[in-house]
Amino acid sequence: MSTSSTPPAPPPSNRISGTAISKEIRAELAVECSSIKSTVTPGLAVILVGSRPDSLAYVRMKKKACAEVGIDSFGYDYPETVTQQELIDKVNELNADPKVHGILVQLPLPNHIVENLVTSAVHPDKDVDGLHPLNCAKLVTAQTHGGSVKMNWKDLKSIPFHIACTPQGCIELLDRSGVEIEGKRAVVIGRSNLVGMPVSLLLNHRNATITIVHSRTIDAQSVVRTADIVIAAVGRAKMVKSDWLKEGAVVIDVGINSVDAPDTKKGYRLVGDVDFDECEGKCEKITPVPGGVGPMTIAMLLRNTVNSAKRVCGI
Amino acid sequence: MSTSSTPPAPPPSNRISGTAISKEIRAELAVECSSIKSTVTPGLAVILVGSRPDSLAYVRMKKKACAEVGIDSFGYDYPETVTQQELIDKVNELNADPKVHGILVQLPLPNHIVENLVTSAVHPDKDVDGLHPLNCAKLVTAQTHGGSVKMNWKDLKSIPFHIACTPQGCIELLDRSGVEIEGKRAVVIGRSNLVGMPVSLLLNHRNATITIVHSRTIDAQSVVRTADIVIAAVGRAKMVKSDWLKEGAVVIDVGINSVDAPDTKKGYRLVGDVDFDECEGKCEKITPVPGGVGPMTIAMLLRNTVNSAKRVCGI
Ligand SMILES: NC(=O)C1=CN([C@@H]2O[C@H](COP(=O)(O)OP(=O)(O)OC[C@H]3O[C@@H](n4cnc5c(N)ncnc54)[C@H](OP(=O)(O)O)[C@@H]3O)[C@@H](O)[C@H]2O)C=CC1
Ligand SMILES: NC(=O)C1=CN([C@@H]2O[C@H](COP(=O)(O)OP(=O)(O)OC[C@H]3O[C@@H](n4cnc5c(N)ncnc54)[C@H](OP(=O)(O)O)[C@@H]3O)[C@@H](O)[C@H]2O)C=CC1
Numbered sequence: 001m002s003t004s005s006t007p008p009a010p011p012p013s014n015r016i017s018g019t020a021i022s023k024e025i026r027a028e029l030a031v032e033c034s035s036i037k038s039t040v041t042p043g044l045a046v047i048l049v050g051s052r053p054d055s056l057a058y059v060r061m062k063k064k065a066c067a068e069v070g071i072d073s074f075g076y077d078y079p080e081t082v083t084q085q086e087l088i089d090k091v092n093e094l095n096a097d098p099k100v101h102g103i104l105v106q107l108p109l110p111n112h113i114v115e116n117l118v119t120s121a122v123h124p125d126k127d128v129d130g131l132h133p134l135n136c137a138k139l140v141t142a143q144t145h146g147g148s149v150k151m152n153w154k155d156l157k158s159i160p161f162h163i164a165c166t167p168q169g170c171i172e173l174l175d176r177s178g179v180e181i182e183g184k185r186a187v188v189i190g191r192s193n194l195v196g197m198p199v200s201l202l203l204n205h206r207n208a209t210i211t212i213v214h215s216r217t218i219d220a221q222s223v224v225r226t227a228d229i230v231i232a233a234v235g236r237a238k239m240v241k242s243d244w245l246k247e248g249a250v251v252i253d254v255g256i257n258s259v260d261a262p263d264t265k266k267g268y269r270l271v272g273d274v275d276f277d278e279c280e281g282k283c284e285k286i287t288p289v290p291g292g293v294g295p296m297t298i299a300m301l302l303r304n305t306v307n308s309a310k311r312v313c314g315i
Numbered sequence: 316m317s318t319s320s321t322p323p324a325p326p327p328s329n330r331i332s333g334t335a336i337s338k339e340i341r342a343e344l345a346v347e348c349s350s351i352k353s354t355v356t357p358g359l360a361v362i363l364v365g366s367r368p369d370s371l372a373y374v375r376m377k378k379k380a381c382a383e384v385g386i387d388s389f390g391y392d393y394p395e396t397v398t399q400q401e402l403i404d405k406v407n408e409l410n411a412d413p414k415v416h417g418i419l420v421q422l423p424l425p426n427h428i429v430e431n432l433v434t435s436a437v438h439p440d441k442d443v444d445g446l447h448p449l450n451c452a453k454l455v456t457a458q459t460h461g462g463s464v465k466m467n468w469k470d471l472k473s474i475p476f477h478i479a480c481t482p483q484g485c486i487e488l489l490d491r492s493g494v495e496i497e498g499k500r501a502v503v504i505g506r507s508n509l510v511g512m513p514v515s516l517l518l519n520h521r522n523a524t525i526t527i528v529h530s531r532t533i534d535a536q537s538v539v540r541t542a543d544i545v546i547a548a549v550g551r552a553k554m555v556k557s558d559w560l561k562e563g564a565v566v567i568d569v570g571i572n573s574v575d576a577p578d579t580k581k582g583y584r585l586v587g588d589v590d591f592d593e594c595e596g597k598c599e600k601i602t603p604v605p606g607g608v609g610p611m612t613i614a615m616l617l618r619n620t621v622n623s624a625k626r627v628c629g630i
Contacts, residue, residue: 136456137448140516141508183533191519193456201455204506207531209538216522218498223524226541 014280016177016252016287018169022295025172026069029302033070042309043072044102044128044301045094047087049113050080055106062104065298071305074100084113088121095123101312102128102305125311128304130164130198139163139201153205160311162304167199169296170231170252171206177285179229179250181206187224189213189240189273190233195254199231220244232273240274242282251279251286254293329595331492331567331602333484337610340487341384344617348385357624358387359417359443359616360409362402364428365395370421377419380613386620389415399428403436410438416627417443417620440626443619445479445513454478454516468520475626477619482514484611485546485567486521492600494544494565496521502539504528504555504588505548510569514546535559547588555589557597566594566601569608 033042044066048059059075066073076090087105094100103126109115119127124134138161152158154175156168174181186208190196200210208229213220224230224244230251232240237257245251255273272289280286287293348357359381363374374390381388391405402420409415418441424430434442439449453476467473469490471483489496501523505511515525523544528535539545539559545566547555552572560566570588587604595601602608 133452133456134448137452140455140512141448141451183531185538197455204527204529207529209526209528209532211524211526212519213524214519214522216498217524223500 014283014285016173016285016292018173018287018292018295021173021176022169022299024176025296025299026065026302029299029306030069032306036310036313036315037070039315040101040309040313041070041072041099042101042306043074043099044104044305045074045076045097045100047076047078047090047103047105049078049082049087049106049109052108055108059106062298062301065302066305069302069306071302072099080110082110082113084117087113087118091118091121095121095126098312100126101308102126102301104129104301124161126308127162128165128301128308130162130168130304131193132162135162136193136198139198151205153202156202157303157307162308163202164194164198165297165300165304166195166233166254166293167202168300168303169293170199170254171202172300173252173287173293173296174229174250177250179285181208181229184208184228185211185226186229186231187211187213187227188231188233189220189224190231190235190254192233195233196231199233199254203229203231230274234273236273237271238273238275238278240279242275242278245279245282247282248284249282251283252293253287253289256289256294329598329600331488331600331607333488333602333607333610336488336491337484337614339491340611340614341380341617344384344614344621347621351625351628351630352385354630355416355624355628356385356387356414357416357621358389358414359419359620360389360391360412360415362391362393362405362418362420364393364397364402364421364424367423370423374421377613377616380617381620384617384621386617387414395425397425397428399432402428402433406433406436410436410441413627415441416623417441417616419444419616439476441623442477443480443616443623445477445483445619446508447477450477451508451513454513466520468517471517472618472622477623478517478615479509479513480612480615480619481510481548481569481608482517483615483618484608485514485569486517487615488567488602488608488611489544489565492565494600496523496544499523499543500526500541501544501546502526502528502542503546503548504535504539505546505550505569507548510548511546514548514569518544518546545589549588551588552586553588553590553593555594557590557593560594560597562597563599564597566598567608568602568604571604571609 063073094103103122105118119131124132127135186203188196188200191212191214200212204210213223221244225246233254237259253272253274257271258268259271261269270290378388409418418437420433434446439447442450501518503511503515506527506529515527519525528538536559540561548569552574568587568589572586573583574586576584585605
């Protein structure tokens with residue numbers, strides 16, 4: 001029986017805090033912006049269409065985060081009735097504007113607009129969302145093509161093209177939590193263009209052996225159980241249970257799902273694709289929802305914008 | 316004891332014959348070319364640099380195959396000393412030439428030329444090799460992007476952009492051998508831009524659950540053993556042994572490796588990445604080398620060229 005008067009140290013938490021890590025990154029970016037400010041102030045243009053409350057909230061958060069680190073943000077708000085051509089014209093104008101280093105088109109756009117015609121109009125160098133086909137192609141082909149420059153995938157800041165923010169955030173969470181990726185078995189649940197596919201490609205570049213699970217996978221559970229690293233990007237509340245996991249797995253939960261919570265003021269609560277309470281004890285490390293991947297997405301958007309400005313200025 | 320005078324039927328072979336299947340496809344293409352000939356004759360331009368014996372042989376085979384199915388082929392041969400700009404100028408000229416529906420730059424190019432600057436100069440619509448970044452991007456992003464047309468991945472002929480020939484040939488071999496891909500576990504060994512990565516993406520589009528094995532994979536053998544379908548695209552003679560395979564796996568062997576064979580006239584023999592003799596008995600189906608994937612690559616090149624001509628003419 002211990003008689004020591006100091007309380008025992010709390011058990012080391014296995015939670016990966018996206019809140020803390022994104023704060024750290026934003027602080028680094030603020031230092032960076034300040035150190036380059038005699039040469040350039042990074043600028044982000046944000047195009048918003050309509051008044052979806054979630055889109056409004058995201059845009060507000062992004063502009064606020066820009067201001068905090070020292071990025072100029074320029075907002076362009078349009079009514080629901082805007083035409084596709086008006087948006088493309090604005091994108092082209094921003095492509096030519098030297099004060100703008102990143103252009104963000106807040107999705108979704110109204111149904112009468114073909115989304116990828118607008119996002120593809122963004123110049124690849126200003127495509128800080130990393131969704132332009134030429135940026136997607138670079139993520140697949142950068143490594144082995146004849147004449148290509150060898151990339152340093154261990155330092156995503158050094159990659160000379162834009163990588164989608166959420167996937168990039170997942171890798172950054174692993175790196176800053178000391179999780180080794182090389183040689184590991186990684187299972188990604190979900191294969192969307194926005195998350196599942198690009199995060200799989202990034203893990204592959206980092207020499208994990210990747211498996212991609214989707215809605216047509218038979219016995220997803222037994223596939224996931226082979227993983228040292230699990231990335232869940234599905235959109236199904238608490239789908240991944242503790243018996244889906246290998247003991248000691250590292251889990252990055254990208255999912256954001258709203259579930260009824262009559263006991264709360266809002267009447268709903270956000271949960272991930274992973275049953276956190278059930279899984280936490282079995283994991284080596286795990287991200288919570290909220291406070292995991294979410295804040296990283298914005299941090300990576302800021303980083304892409306700063307990198308874009310630096311590349312234009314050759315610094 | 317059987318007294319029948321007719322000999323027993325040979326056991327059904329589990330070999331997938333690329334020779335036979337590619338012949339079938341070439342015959343179909345010949346019928347197609349003949350049926351469209353009042354409107355268009357598909358044309359393939361072939362750019363060859365230097366005099367590597369393997370490149371000369373490939374180009375000869377490709378031109379011969381074109382002639383057999385009714386595709387015009389146009390050869391442009393350059394000495395080793397050709398400049399990058401001369402090649403790009405020729406590509407641009409061919410991009411504008413309405414008789415040319417496909418442009419093939421035989422690789423490798425000499426070291427003073429940046430390969431992907433030349434291949435990227437080919438207009439995506441004429442990129443019958445499927446190596447242009449915009450065609451690579453479509454292979455990754457075609458399925459879920461906003462506003463994108465839903466592709467019918469079960470009919471590769473219907474896909475409105477060019478897909479790399481060898482990966483496409485692998486899928487065609489599976490389809491024409493009655494192998495179900497949907498819901499299966501597929502392991503691809505190799506992750507090159509030319510074969511491993513695109514074939515993985517195609518299998519994913521067909522709803523297999525894919526795992527990509529590479530040189531940094533730890534215990535590749537036990538990963539491969541989980542596969543219903545194995546695609547080997549490594550370049551290591553007989554690397555895959557029978558104890559790497561699940562009983563009843565289907566194996567597509569892309570590898571072409573030359574091994575010493577002092578007993579033969581040439582002094583060497585071609586073998587695949589799979590130890591065929593050891594593995595044949597354990598597989599549901601398997602491709603031999605040679606006579607497996609090899610002939611399919613040319614058949615898919617012809618098909619891409621015919622499709623390209625048909626798309627230009629809206630047929
Ligand atoms: N934290 C953040 O900043 C962000 C969070 N998100 C969240 O991440 C989640 C995924 O987003 P996103 O990728 O855009 O979603 P999509 O709907 O585009 O993709 C979902 C993927 O999950 C797969 N899937 C669906 N059901 C199952 C199942 N039962 N088993 C296995 N796989 C399944 C789908 O397969 P199939 O292809 O076969 O249909 C699809 O590939 C969402 O909850 C979203 O809110 C997204 C972006 C940013
Ligand atoms: N039949 C046909 O028409 C064609 C045949 N081929 C043949 O296919 C083979 C592959 O070609 P290609 O993709 O261009 O070759 P590359 O050399 O570009 O790629 C080989 C791949 O194999 C991986 N690899 C190497 N060693 C191992 C290992 N020990 N275990 C697991 N993976 C390993 C490499 O991994 P890493 O990325 O880590 O280096 C790399 O991804 C060759 O034999 C080639 O001749 C190619 C094209 C057409």
